Amino acid sequence: MKSEQKIIQALKHAEYYSKTDDNFRLVVDLLNEFLVDNKTPQKKGSFNIYNFVEKDGLRPVLNGVYHDRESEFAVASDGHILVTSKADYNPEFAGKVVDKYGKVIEGEYPKFKGLFESYKEDSELYEIDTSSVKKIIAIFKTKKACSKEYKYATPIVAIGKNAYSALQLQTFLTISNKCYCAPNKPLWWQDDNFQVLLMNVYAPEIPYKIGIRSGDSREIEVIE
Numbered sequence: 001m002k003s004e005q006k007i008i009q010a011l012k013h014a015e016y017y018s019k020t021d022d023n024f025r026l027v028v029d030l031l032n033e034f035l036v037d038n039k040t041p042q043k044k045g046s047f048n049i050y051n052f053v054e055k056d057g058l059r060p061v062l063n064g065v066y067h068d069r070e071s072e073f074a075v076a077s078d079g080h081i082l083v084t085s086k087a088d089y090n091p092e093f094a095g096k097v098v099d100k101y102g103k104v105i106e107g108e109y110p111k112f113k114g115l116f117e118s119y120k121e122d123s124e125l126y127e128i129d130t131s132s133v134k135k136i137i138a139i140f141k142t143k144k145a146c147s148k149e150y151k152y153a154t155p156i157v158a159i160g161k162n163a164y165s166a167l168q169l170q171t172f173l174t175i176s177n178k179c180y181c182a183p184n185k186p187l188w189w190q191d192d193n194f195q196v197l198l199m200n201v202y203a204p205e206i207p208y209k210i211g212i213r214s215g216d217s218r219e220i221e222v223i224e
Contacts, residue, residue, distance in 0.1 A: 048172040050100045051081045052076035061097055061107035069094040073195075074114055081168050082112060083175065084195040116195055119188055123180035126159055130173050133157065136166050156203045159187060163203035172198050 047131040052061035053076045067090055074088035097105040140155035155166035161183045170189070172179070175196050178187045179185075187198040 034107040049074055049076045049085050051171055052081055054078040060105055061109055064097040064099040064105040066097045066109040067093040080199050081171060082197040086193045115197060116188055116190060119185045121126045126179050128177045130177055133166055133170050162200040164198055164200055166179055172196055
């Protein structure tokens with residue numbers, strides 16, 4: 001059994017034997033720090049455009065990557081996050097949607113042009129601490145394993161005044177740890193090779209706040 005699995009199993013027992021919520025929280029926090037500190041670091045260049053496609057099959061056309069002939073960009077989206085990549089464009093598949101096995105998916109790809117321009121107004125530049133996002137996801141993963149209360153929940157983080165899925169933000173960060181956002185608008189980044197857009201979500205309470213405005217001297221906040 002892997003060390004991470006052993007720790008999660010131990011946390012299940014800790015929940016059962018803990019006398020107070022404070023004791024359980026202390027155990028969870030300490031072990032989560034161990035999980036994050038001892039995790040094998042990801043290799044650089046971990047971007048994979050197929051990580052951005054839809055996985056459930058409800059909208060088959062979103063299960064593949066669209067190769068846009070006009071812009072010469074490859075496009076992928078799961079309905080919540082959208083990316084365009086110049087390096088992944090293949091003229092052989094121009095105008096087609098292709099799955100990761102090279103099979104063409106029939107159907108019209110949703111319109112995506114103009115989305116980035118519509119969200120740029122009043123945007124501010126933010127920098128994201130990737131280690132904070134990993135820690136939040138690790139903490140939440142353990143909570144889901146230990147408590148039925150979190151079974152169907154997802155970790156939410158705040159950047160500026162907006163809320164975003166931490167899991168989708170982690171995918172976003174494979175492109176850039178810098179981003180732009182404005183109140184009540186998606187997170188976005190754009191350079192010569194990529195455009196990426198992450199939709200904000202509604203969350204009445206956000207336990208984790210991360211991200212600082214570019215040039216701000218404050219440290220990244222991770223509030224639990």
